[in-house]
Amino acid sequence: MNKQTPKERIRNFKEVAFGLSEEEALKEASRCLFCKKAKCSMSCPVEIDIPRFINAIKNKKFEEAIVIIKERNNLPGVCGRVCPQENQCEGACVLNAKKNPINIGGLERFAADWELRNSQSVNQAMNDERRPTAEESPEPLGFARDKLRRGANDVKVAVIGSGPSGLTCAGDLARMGYKVTVFEALHIAGGVLMYGIPEFRLPKEIVKKEVAYLASLGVEVKTNFIVGKTSLLKDIFDEGYKAVFAGTGAGLPSFMNILGENLNRVYSSNELLTRVNLMKAYLFPEYDTPINIGKRVAVVGGGNTAMDSARVSLRLGAEKVYIVYRRTEKEMPARKEEAENAKEEGIEFNMLTLPVRIIGDEKGFVKAMECIKMELGEPDESGRRRPVPVEGSEFTMDVDTVIVAVGQSPNPVFLKATPELKLNKWSKIIIDLETQATNIKGVYAGGDATEGDDTVIAAMGAGKRAAKAINKYLSNEK
């Protein structure tokens, strides 16, 4: 796929990867073998009928292609961009034998972007703050064919959190005819898609349009509403909601618990990304929210969030950015593509390195970070070789900013306010893996607030399973 050159893109926040042109999409689609037993579809967490939508693209039926995708996926523009396709659909493509799998993500994005440019319903919903009624809202593309039964019943379902799991669950329930309200703590819907993933990987306009699409299905989003503070779970049921899906997300950043971690210019990746993505600090002072990044930045961690933080720092004007990770590149949880992008942009990878303390100046700002070299020992419980410190290998990195991207635990606000909800020892909501049901009757959960995989698409898969289970539960309750 074509991308902005590294030299160009490190100076802007525009999307790095250009989408496929119509010509490229047609060419790519025509390579598909349309396998009868489509391994790609089987490897998709939301089971999109991939050969069928690729065939539609091949025949230039772009509207049909997006309708096929939307049978299973409410957020195609997001997934086409941020899914780890190499581990899923593309990883399963039989053309891997020739080392040239179909660019399924690119084709999905092509179909989604085509619709976002051409859909009247989405464009209207974007400009309409109210929830459109069934009469005045033009039907989303393929509405009738998709057997949507909006308004088919009056049963109210509440979804807490408007991230990928919540939006997916809400969309599926709305299609089944439920009256769905999504409660969002922040001032805008999208959750991690808005605050976490940077503009250059996932333009916020895409997220807004996908949320607008859900609004056109009848989903109501209440922003500035924190379940656990503004209302309690009990209040939600008292107001007549018959079932609840909690997609409250990961949201409590972990720190390393080393000396100097509260110095100025030590940020959690969450804070950096929230300031920049959600609050648009990269447009400061046009936007009021500031960020204070120095010239030399160390990002601690090896996941996608670490890569995002490093690339954001670069675009904010840092001269030198390091990734500091205690294992080797092979063990890094980040998508390979993201690590490659980061490297291309000139980010230096310091592997087998563990921060020991952060050193500050007299005003309380970072001036250096002391680290120790590691080596890989025996495998640990995760199956990866455990890093162990090399005695006497301490050294100091000359940095003035440290971003801590070592993971996070579930957001505590809803969980603390709902003590009857059963959690595991990492404070994640315990769920039935088939139905996403929690220990509380009528309450389901998914995404980063629960156990399991932490990708956007995995969260969406959980939202889908929950919607199905909620429908079954409510059908039995009647």
Place this chain on the structure above:
Amino acid sequence: MFKIHSNEKIAPAIFKMVIEAPLVAAKARPGQFVMIRIDEFGERIPLTIADIDGKNVTIVYQTAGVTTYKMTEKKIGEFISDIVGPLGHATDTKKIGTVCCVGGGVGIAELYPVAKAYKNAGNNLIIIIGARNKELLIFKKELEGLGAQLLIVTDDGSLGEKGFVSDILKRLIDSGNKIDLVYAVGPGIMMEVVSNLTKSYGIKTLVSLNTVLVDGTGMCGSCRIQVGSETKFACVDGPEFDGHMVNFKELKARQNLFKEQEKHACKIRGILQ
């Protein structure tokens, strides 16, 4: 969108705004705060709830950066984009005995609902408030209305005694007043001096911290602060902490993180700080 019912200057650079926010008003308890975002461009800023009246929430703010400056230009009947809350833990205002509430500067507005709740719970209430001068002393009338002993102090002696709130508190303790709890809210340095003083007398002290926040729900960690041997998040663990455990040096340093940026933004917009 949330309607503004009033927005008046109550002291130099200090304003009181009343916003219609029924959901927040219904749940708010003393000691809690809200996050507001004035418009598309605005920063999310934390403000302690100074009062609740039916559907309305009163906040008091001091102009410090571009967002708070823009707030001053809002007129009655206009709207702010976002207000969310109530956030943080509410103050545990049960009956303890004698409670001394100490407020400084704009913190006096935050002190008001807490002092009122301590009084209503049946405590013997003493209030000490201080400001740089007479003009900057806010909420005097409201606090007088609580019917508690109210002691006023200014740096220049233009109202009440000349000196600092900690001087008055020390004299109260030394003259034999048995105080069971001190509750302090104000500038970092004031809470630090009060906490150091009460520590030497062994009087339990709560402080309400005004850290930098972004989301207010535990997500960013911007508000983190060392309390005892642990790092706490002021938004979800606080905003009140044991004053004898708070690392005030860190608190004061962290409040300066964005000072340069704020100055820059004000300067290019021609806002005088």
